[in-house]
Amino acid sequence: MVHPPRNGSQAATPWLPKVRPGAGDGVRLFCFPYAGGTTYAYRNWPSLLPQAVEVCPVELPGRGARIGEPLETRIGRLAEAMATALLPYMDKPFAFFGHSMGGLIAFELARELRRTRRPQPAHLFVSACAAPDGRDRRKRVTYNLPEPEFIAELRRLGGTPKEALEHPELMQLVLPLLRADFEACQTYEFAPEPPLDCPLTVFGGLQDREVSSEGLEAWREHTTSTFVVRRLAGEHLFIHTAQHLILRAVADELLASVR
Secondary structure, eight states, X not given: OOOOOOTTOOOOOTTSTTOOXXXXXXXXXXXXXXXXXXXGGGTTHHHHSOTTEEEEEOOOTTSGGXXXXXXXXXXXXXXXXXXXXXXXXXXXXXXXXXXXXXXXXXXXXXXXXXXXXXXXXXXXXXXXXXXXXXXXXXXXXXXXXXXXXXXXXXXXXXXXXXXXXXXXXXXXXXXXXXXXHHHHHHXXXXXXXXXXXXXXEEEEETTOSSSOHHHHHGGGGGBSSOEEEEXXXXXXXXXXXXXXXXHHHHHHHHHXXXX
16 A cells, blocks of 8 residues: 655645645545636635634646646546645545535545555545436536537536626636536546445535436445435535535534544
């Protein structure tokens, strides 16, 4: 097994631009963004979770401080890169939280860590994301649509702010990022492996038209440990509208996992 460096030896990494790791007990919670998202999605979490939970929002290439880097369009390559880059921060108990695209990233990163005999997460939280082998994954390809049709698809999904959709200059900056993230999700191919051993909690929005109840329940096959589905009011981006309920559940279940 590959062991991470001892606590205190972490070097700065662009994957965690807002993280200043603390020493001592507790657990690190690595948070992965939805399509088009950045670390900004998790900006309030450090102040709303218990002090024992160290929130580590992950910044993907091509956004935020990494705006000059090439965008990545494959989930597997992201997982491989993060398994190495984040290893120094896995020197104490840690967990993953991913919303939508971030759920796929979190799942594949956990499997990549297992393949390479590295530490495993104490808990996996997946939000607004269908199981990787479920029928919800077989959706039409939209990332390569002509621009007017792609923007119409963004309006249908409802995750892009209206102000951005009506601002042509801003959309020209955002479209490449959204296309890359959509491509990463829509080209993802699940490869069967044994289920993970960590507890798995799945969050779903009651009004989410993109992820079915069956897609959420199908995650049950991907862990040998405890499994729970929590349905909350909200559409696909209920991570914002139901934030307090999500954080309450994350805190309770995460701290129980590492006791």
